[in-house]
Amino acid sequence: MALTVEIVQGNEACVKGALAAGCRFFAGYPITPATEIAELMALRLPEHNGAFVQMEDELGSINAVVGAAWGGMKACTATTGPGFSLMQEGIGYAAMTETPCVIIDVQRGGPATGQPTMPSQQDVMQAKYGSHGDYEIIALCPSSVQESFELTVKAFNLAERFRVPVIVLSDEIVGHTREKLRIPAEVEAIPRTPPAAPPDEYKMYRPGPDGLLDGMPSVGQGYNILVESQAHGEDGNRKGNDIATSAKVIEHLCSKITGHAQELTDIVTLECDEAEVLVVAYGSVVRSAKNAVRQARAQGIKAGLVQLRILWPFPDEALVGLASGVRKVLVPEMNVGKISREVQRVLGKYCEVISLPALGGELHTPTKILKQLGS
Numbered sequence: 001m002a003l004t005v006e007i008v009q010g011n012e013a014c015v016k017g018a019l020a021a022g023c024r025f026f027a028g029y030p031i032t033p034a035t036e037i038a039e040l041m042a043l044r045l046p047e048h049n050g051a052f053v054q055m056e057d058e059l060g061s062i063n064a065v066v067g068a069a070w071g072g073m074k075a076c077t078a079t080t081g082p083g084f085s086l087m088q089e090g091i092g093y094a095a096m097t098e099t100p101c102v103i104i105d106v107q108r109g110g111p112a113t114g115q116p117t118m119p120s121q122q123d124v125m126q127a128k129y130g131s132h133g134d135y136e137i138i139a140l141c142p143s144s145v146q147e148s149f150e151l152t153v154k155a156f157n158l159a160e161r162f163r164v165p166v167i168v169l170s171d172e173i174v175g176h177t178r179e180k181l182r183i184p185a186e187v188e189a190i191p192r193t194p195p196a197a198p199p200d201e202y203k204m205y206r207p208g209p210d211g212l213l214d215g216m217p218s219v220g221q222g223y224n225i226l227v228e229s230q231a232h233g234e235d236g237n238r239k240g241n242d243i244a245t246s247a248k249v250i251e252h253l254c255s256k257i258t259g260h261a262q263e264l265t266d267i268v269t270l271e272c273d274e275a276e277v278l279v280v281a282y283g284s285v286v287r288s289a290k291n292a293v294r295q296a297r298a299q300g301i302k303a304g305l306v307q308l309r310i311l312w313p314f315p316d317e318a319l320v321g322l323a324s325g326v327r328k329v330l331v332p333e334m335n336v337g338k339i340s341r342e343v344q345r346v347l348g349k350y351c352e353v354i355s356l357p358a359l360g361g362e363l364h365t366p367t368k369i370l371k372q373l374g375s
Contacts, residue, residue, distance in 0.1 A: 002181040010148040010174040011036040013181050014104050016046060017152030018076055020187040023102070024050035025075035027064035029057055029083060032116040033172040034106035037078035058083035062090030062103065069099045070227055072218035073158055074192060076102035081110040084123055084130070087093040091165050092131025095253060096204065097227045098213060100192075104152070106175040107283075109361055118361025119172035121283055127167045128312045134250050136257035138264060139167040139312040143286035145179045151309060157190040158264070162256060163213050169311060171334070173284035173363060184230035192216055199223045199253075205249070206234040211256045257313055265318045266310040271297055272322055275304030277373050278329045278333040280319070280343050283310040285332050285364055292369035303373045311339070316346045323350045330372050332356035332364045 008016070014037055018026075026041040028034075042052040042123075051068075055061040061077045068075040079087060084105045094101055107123045109115030129138040138158050142148040148170060155166040195202050195215035199222045207213055217223035226236030231246035239245035257264070271293055272278065279288040288306045296303035306322060308315065323329075327345055331340035331354070340355035347353055356372060358364050 003185060006181050006183065007034060007178055008181050009176055010142065010145045010170060011106065012040055013145045013148035014152045014168065014170065015040040017149040017181065018102065018156065019044060019048055021153045021156035021189045022074045023076050023156060024048060025068040025073040026077065026236040027053045027055050027061045028077045028079065029055050029061055031080050031083045033108055033175050034078045034080045036106065037104060042193040051211050053087055054290065058086035059090055059177065062087040065101045066090060066099045068092050070219060071100050072192065076104065078106065080106050080108045081114055081123060082112065084126060092135065093134060094132065094165040095137060095228050096229050098163040099165065100163050100216060101165050102155045102159055102168065103165060104170060107169060107171040115361050117172065119284060119334060119363060120361065121171060123169065124311060124335065124338050127169055127318035135253045137165055137167060137312060138162065138170050140309060141169045141282040141311050142174055143283055143307065144174065145177060145181050147184065147309065148174060149181055152186055153189065159192065160190040160192060161212065163216065164257065169283065171283050194221055195223065196271055203234040204236050205232060207252055207256065211252065211259050214357060249321065261313045262317060264313050265315040265319050267315055268307040268309060269322065270305040272304035274325065276302040276325065276327050278322065278326050279303065279305045279369060280308065280329055280331050281305065282311055282339065285334060288364045288366045289332060289369055291366035292373060295366060295370050296373045299374065301374055316343050319346050323347050326351050328352045328354065330354050330356055330369065332369055333365065334358050
């Protein structure tokens with residue numbers, strides 16, 4: 001089968017990526033600028049023998065997704081700022097119960113109802129820290145329609161491998177931009193696999209030597225399944241008052257992600273060889289940053305771009321590796337400068353880190369970034 005080329009929106013590309021990855025269940029509540037994802041899922045899932053459910057709200061949506069995952073389905077939901085906030089209790093539940101699922105957050109300005117039709121990157125910390133307690137998740141940031149497809153596929157694969165809720169942090173610009181999408185004839189999709197251990201030997205929360213769990217059992221496959229949101233032992237029974245066991249489960253939820261940070265590094269570089277000034281960007285801002293770096297190089301400025309395609313876990317080691325010879329790092333982002341603080345934490349002792357925030361729904365122009373590159 002030949003490569004298929006279509007002109008679609010970023011939100012449509014997310015749906016196509018989810019279906020290609022094997023998603024067969026979607027529960028959600030329509031909300032701008034993510035509504036097209038629910039609309040297209042309602043249309044397309046029945047064609048794939050899947051199920052679409054419009055829920056009463058976003059908390060119901062994420063809980064339905066968790067239930068579908070334990071029923072054997074690859075499942076996702078989609079929302080934006082205020083809906084993402086409502087989902088946080090369920091995302092924490094998914095993290096504690098190690099439920100593979102995907103949440104697509106098409107970011108808009110906030111807080112509260114904020115700016116429903118304007119772009120933003122104000123949810124980057126909510127993605128990492130939104131629910132209560134200590135846990136780690138994975139978050140990916142597409143900057144184009146093509147990446148919306150590719151990173152949605154990747155999100156489902158990472159959810160299966162790491163048994164964790166994975167967040168696709170899109171934004172209004174990426175979600176509503178209509179551009180070329182190349183869909184490969186075949187997509188690598190990690191299948192849902194039952195545990196290797198037989199049912200009488202299986203401990204559903206016992207990690208292997210790599211820190212990850214043994215497959216994913218579903219209801220009705222013969223395994224004893226106890227999906228427990230309190231701190232629990234390896235068999236799933238409550239251990240909330242057991243200090244050692246409770247500490248162990250939290251350490252496991254964090255280390256299964258942080259311990260694989262290198263494997264979870266996904267950056268793209270442009271003109272970074274011998275760069276003296278770097279731009280670190282993610283999401284739709286990458287589009288302006290690429291233009292600015294190319295203009296800078298044409299003017300003789302040794303500038304380079306580092307695009308973060310996986311935002312969490314943060315790529316500390318990769319950034320340090322690119323910092324040699326760099327005197328200044330610019331971090332343009334459509335919030336008050338949240339990720340610039342992470343870059344400062346990692347690179348602050350090596351070079352100057354400058355935050356370039358943009359608020360109110362404004363995307364940085366290449367000229368604005370170029371001006372800082374040349375200063």
